[in-house]
Amino acid sequence: MNRKTKRALLGSIANWESAALGVRIMGAVADCVLCELFLLNTSGSACKGCPVREATGKRGCRNTPYNEYTKLVRHLGCENRSVMAQAQLEVDFLKGLLP
Secondary structure (H helix, E strand, C coil): CCHHHHHHHHHHHHHHHHHCCCCCCCCHHCCCCCHHHHHHCCCCCCCHHHHHHHHHHCCCCCCHHHHHHHHHHHHCCCCHHHHHHHHHHHHHHHHCCCC
C-alpha cells in the first residue's frame, strides 16, 4: 500500500470513528477519503486501487458493514446505539486493511 492510499485509509478510519461515537453520519462520497481518492478515478473503473475493493472484490463498499450501516441510519438516525455499533464494525473492518 502506497503512502497516499494509507493516508486516505487512515482518514476514512477517523471519519468512521466519529460515526461510531454518533458525532457524524457517514454515507456520501464526500464523507469517505477513500471514495474521494478512488471512486471516480481516471481509469474509468470505479474504486480501482481502493483497499476496500481489493479486500472484498466488490465496488461501492459492498460486502462491508457500510451496507447495513446505511440502512440503519436511514431508519434510526446517527445517535442510535445500533447505528453506532455498526459504524464501529466498519472501523474494525477498515483497520483490518492496514498493512
